[in-house]
Amino acid sequence: MFSLDWIYYAISWILLTWHSAWDAIGVPVEAMVGTNWSWILAIIFLVVTVRVILFPVFVKQIKSQRAMQALQPKVKELQEKHKGDRETLQKEMMELYRKEKANPLMGCLPMFLQIPVFLGLFHTLKRLNPGNSQKTLYGWTIDQFNSASNAKLFTAPISGRFGSTADELARLGANTNTVKLVAGVLVLIMIATTYLTSRQMILKTGWAEDPQQRMVQRLMLYGIPVSLLVSGSIFPIGVIIYWVTNNLFTLGQQQWVLRKFPPLVPPKTGTAAKTGTAARNGQPVAKSGGLLGRKTAQPAAKAPAAAPKAAAPKPGAKPVNPKKGRPAKRQG
Numbered sequence: 514m515f516s517l518d519w520i521y522y523a524i525s526w527i528l529l530t531w532h533s534a535w536d537a538i539g540v541p542v543e544a545m546v547g548t549n550w551s552w553i554l555a556i557i558f559l560v561v562t563v564r565v566i567l568f569p570v571f572v573k574q575i576k577s578q579r580a581m582q583a584l585q586p587k588v589k590e591l592q593e594k595h596k597g598d599r600e601t602l603q604k605e606m607m608e609l610y611r612k613e614k615a616n617p618l619m620g621c622l623p624m625f626l627q628i629p630v631f632l633g634l635f636h637t638l639k640r641l642n643p644g645n646s647q648k649t650l651y652g653w654t655i656d657q658f659n660s661a662s663n664a665k666l667f668t669a670p671i672s673g674r675f676g677s678t679a680d681e682l683a684r685l686g687a688n689t690n691t692v693k694l695v696a697g698v699l700v701l702i703m704i705a706t707t708y709l710t711s712r713q714m715i716l717k718t719g720w721a722e723d724p725q726q727r728m729v730q731r732l733m734l735y736g737i738p739v740s741l742l743v744s745g746s747i748f749p750i751g752v753i754i755y756w757v758t759n760n761l762f763t764l765g766q767q768q769w770v771l772r773k774f775p776p777l778v779p780p781k782t783g784t785a786a787k788t789g790t791a792a793r794n795g796q797p798v799a800k801s802g803g804l805l806g807r808k809t810a811q812p813a814a815k816a817p818a819a820a821p822k823a824a825a826p827k828p829g830a831k832p833v834n835p836k837k838g839r840p841a842k843r844q845g
Contacts, residue, residue, distance in 0.1 A: 524633035671751035700745035706760035
């Protein structure tokens with residue numbers, strides 16, 4: 514059976530290293546304002562460590578998303594060409610991605626790589642119970658284990674959960690209402706920041722034309738935040754601190770990377786392209802009903818009015834001399 518112990522050892526080592534660093538600097542180990550800041554900072558800088566390691570992957574994610582965005586006009590052409598033939602459309606799109614060296618799954622890679630870290634922290638904090646006999650597991654000393662087990666955020670233990678039973682919280686020496694309040698507020702912040710990270714990326718890069726990519730975007734934007742409303746109740750407070758910190762780090766990192774690598778603007782095609790070219794060249798662009806590029810119907814030029822025809826003379830009447838006013842010729 515595949516063992517995840519190596520993840521637990523790695524997460525424990527990073528936590529203990531940062532805790533020792535803050536302890537050496539002089540950050541209070543004992544609770545101050547009901548909070549053991551050395552352990553809270555250890556969790557926060559666990560996020561920093563992981564994000565620094567994954568930063569190259571994050572940059573590749575942004576570049577991949579820009580490449581996918583640049584391919585949207587070609588994707589749209591394939592969708593129009595193979596409308597109704599989903600199997601052929603998928604084959605053609607996969608061939609296009611292979612040819613252009615674009616990977617639709619790269620956008621989710623950083624999140625997938627962080628899942629082991631999340632699971633490792635979840636497992637490690639879950640076992641921080643004063644009654645646990647395996648105190649030296651994963652490289653912890655007894656003193657480190659006891660210190661982390663008693664670590665609190667505003668008097669709520671970092672191993673406590675919103676869904677913890679009264680007996681579990683009693684073993685942690687925690688007040689039930691306090692734990693539920695702190696955990697509940699953190700869960701709401703976690704949901705909000707998770708939504709904002711996905712929304713920020715979509716607003717910058719736009720909605721994908723590919724139905725598969727659009728479905729992934731909708732899942733990231735709405736599905737995951739909604740699922741956290743339920744699953745957040747089983748997360749230890751320390752894990753929620755990790756998640757919120759990770760989201761805030763992502764918001765700042767995305768803003769920086771998107772400024773450095775701004776999203777591509779897809780080229781205009783058809784009438785819109787002609788309109789844009791004409792506007793850049795200073796040529797007048799006809800407008801009709803507020804739509805660019807549509808020629809305004811010019812009214813047909815009126816034909817000159819025809820000269821009225823002279824009325825025919827009545828029978829028996831003298832013919833009218835058209836050269837009226839001229840002197841008559843003399844008779845010889």
